[in-house]
Amino acid sequence: MAPHPEAAALLARSHRLGSDPRNTNYAGGNASAKGTDTDPVTGGDVELMWVKGSGGDLGTLTEAGLAVLRLDRLRALCDVYPGVDREDEMVAAFDYCLHGKGGAAPSIDTAMHGLVDAAHVDHLHPDSGIALACAADGEKLTAECFGDSVVWVPWRRPGFQLGLDIAAVKAANPQAVGVILGGHGITAWGDTAEECERNSLHIIGTAEAFLAERGRPEPFGPVVEGYEALPGAERRERAAALAPYVRAVASQDRAQVGHFTDTDVVLDFLARAEHPRLAALGTSCPDHFLRTKVRPLVLDLPPTAPLDEAIARLKELHAAYREEYAAYYTRHAGPDSPAMRGADPAIVLVPGVGMFSFGKDKQTARVAGEFYVNAVNVMRGAEAVSAYAPIEESEKFRIEYWALEEAKLQRMPRPKALATRVALVTGAGSGIGKAIAGRLVAEGACVVVADLNAENAAAVAEELGGPDRAVAVTVDVTSEEQIAEAFKAAALAFGGVDLVVNNAGISVSRPLLETSAEDWDLQHDIMARGSFLVSREAARTMIAQGLGGDIVYIASKNAVFAGPNNIAYSATKADQAHQVRLLAAELGEHGIRVNGVNPDGVVRGSGIFAGGWGAQRAAVYGVPEEKLGEFYAQRTILKREVLPEHVANAVFALTGGELSHTTGLHVPVDAGVAAAFLR
Template identity: 75%
Template structure:
């Protein structure tokens, strides 16, 4: 709800400041609030309200429209109709009747905590140091030892109305306290001013962190296991790229996932240590953690020098065991009211010596899942350094993971875009047709790798498409097998795998037969015929390893079937590309990989080829001004329309949607109708 209230401005500033530091809380984790006065636009009277970060928002990027706004007296009045802890979920719907004005964002499950605690400003955060104490086996004793009576221990309770009542009572009974440690979960702090609340939150976090550093064991995860040390950088990245597609395949059995790779020192050290297997099996504790990482990861517990073949051979049994274990976990606790099981594939896969692979419906979700597991590693380290890591019970994890309120939150998410979860690699994508294709695919939800001979230009285009969660730019000399391999390795390390390859890179030299040199011929064929072959061959290995099917699309040309003058090298190599489509469609169909082609004609506007001299050469051939070339091509077509890069991009998009799930080996003309180029 838009407002110029200074209290809101203070709340936003505090939230952003706390949320921007990963030591304080994780992405979309925790919530903050402030109480103050707003003018009722109907009565003109002042009304006490509470502003609370809304459900699903992120503190670091919170804006006023991300706040839920409720009338404070009505929130407090809910205590009179509260039916008890067994029916506390009903109170979330009751918050709708407390809304001030339009109410702003949807209230989160923690709204009661903020409304009922008698303090003008309240913070609830998930700092690693605080959760380390919250998950230590003797967390209550440690809380007293670390903070004295200024911070009070609260035994684990699922977030909700009762927890709000509990903390309100603790605050009232302990006037000297500035906050609490919530068992298994996080911290809550308060203050009478925004700055006091922030200071108290930061004091709890910093004090816990300092205590762990000063009093904790030097090696909380035990000794390094011989043979499990991190591989050297180059070898580690090559091995990660070699197994990434296999891992994505098993993480995507229920639903296609995008991947993220993390090889930070924290992760690599954890994977090398003696206690890692047992701690990984215990799983994460904070609800925000396991909701994104699942209750525990899949561990490929092989030495760092295990070969790619050994890892791949071990994966089917490990995956089957993981799925069976997760299904058993669901069956142990599910009842008639539980939502259906959402999938039994891992969200986190740990590979000693190599790193962590995390998965989600999109790149941001996958990346954040990895960030949360790093948080969990830090939590385990702190708890083990002081005591022993003791997460909340498995039954409580299930109550959170399959909570009706969590299910409702998932259902509020907008429907995914058509290409969400798909990863595209587009060559020659820094300009013209390639750029239009990359733009369209990104706009439809795909993760896009912009590949071009010029890395700087590729990165520039990728930045235009969005953050690195949307697109990345890589260098790709498609005529060089080593460069192609490196570009595809960057792709699978960036997004976990690959689904869609667009062979678009090209150039053209418009010359007659007698003017065409051997070097002209070799250059044309090296970039387009050989380049498409190398890209398709390299990508096909990843597509086959994933076992998820995929698409390879060739941007061929009308010239692949049309015979025109002064174009021998270009047209011949386009014919080569066109037949590669047929050959690869026949060979890769058994793997679910569709291979199709697009035959554009006369794409002048925005074209890198035309701008590089091809346009002038073709205009000379036709005896017209170069500026009139687009109109010339248009007037000779059946539809009389000029073809632009976006028309080609539209065809690429169509071919890789579910509407064309049964189409392979097809060439689609995008030429506004050139009868001489009809395929049949």
């Protein structure tokens, strides 16, 4: 059934506004529409409001993301409102105002939309509007910018009282098209969806023009010598080298996924003299600091400082940051405050290099970075025409540790088993590697799809959900340089690596007398040497992060089973199998577990078998190639064919948390081959 015409107009307007980052940030702001529909009980008319529900995003809003409320009941809440000290109780009362099943959960801003006497209302977080809202003399500047068409509303935490305040301002100022909310954002209204949108864009555009015309040219001060951005390639090299250590800084309380950005906005801010003062003031808009924390950690060294010195200073600054955050919590926490959620930074700024942002998954980390870019834009605008003056620290605490925010966090679904973990899978462009990458993503991991075939790797990464879940890298595992580049790519994409699967392989099946030295060298270079090189690079990253990790070798039943006409492949698989034991013994002190999987007879979907290995093995066993999978199944104890997904299941079993005290193990995935039982 098509949505109500007013709801449809609301959705279209939301998409237009939400698709432009100048208007509002991801999942920030909300919009509403009021209209009349038929009451299914009485058959009479009923006044309704459709409003973006809690947690939604304007740019991608659907009808299911709208809360639908009866206006008579919502407005009647004014008669039972117990006052600002108990305004949080009104959120639960919204549930009694829902129409029918009500749609999405109403957000804290529902009162703002319902109590303002306008058919359509937008509440947005544009950088230009927040710059005025966070300027030291924002009220005066608002009047200069808009005259009496936009009214200043002093800071108040979002809630029922703020809705009453805005409703009163509109009633007292019939000429006004909206308000600037101190320390927060803007709200606009209109009699139609088109008028409301036009008024929102008018406020945003007028504020942008005012800041541009009135603003001084260098609001962040002069460039500090030595703090300029490094050249592009050098900058990203430095970022990749720092990333595992920065991720360690952000993950002391709980593991986090990282995101790196080196946009001109960030680099210019960090090159300027005023950036330490402004960064210390923290962000202001509630949507900003809920994702970025009240302030970032800023490395106070030039980008040319020795790497060891930068790493040591990061650790010192992190210790101080944690002490300061704990003190902030202690200063403002009351008996009923939620427990401190963690004292690590969500944003780490490195002059000349860029910004690292962190979250429970890649999207959250990326969005946190986007919000800090918004905050930088706000600081620039406020400093250009006045002075940046965010809301008081105590008010930030009231938002960050709000009981309603805590309840929202508690409603979040339980994280998947591999959430926050970053995996790199070699040979992931097809077959077993592709199946492993798919299973790891399904279990919450971010995955680097590494393969010699760039086209295959890119296709798999796209299939797995794109850059917030998987990225592709082209790597020849016989090349130390390409392996190092793959891990740098992982560091820049996700912050580091926690889980590595050595899966890349090749096989040439020949009798001893027909096996050339080239055959031997090729297979040992790719599997034995390649696994060693990948594991060595993985260990470097994992040790730097201090988060432990997993290395899994996809070996083979042939590592322990002596079959005919297969000396090069089987010998290199035996090499891999012993690497598992050796590295398990060596890396355990760092919390890195090393285990192996021994598959056999994985024909369907296997890149190795499709590349000629299947025909060779079929000839050895005297069966048609298309029957090879069935042949392998019949020689097993279970009489079952082994598929790539079964190998992926074993990798997950080893890394998903249930076998947390297991290392040095080889798991057979061969449907039962007695001659390959481990002894």
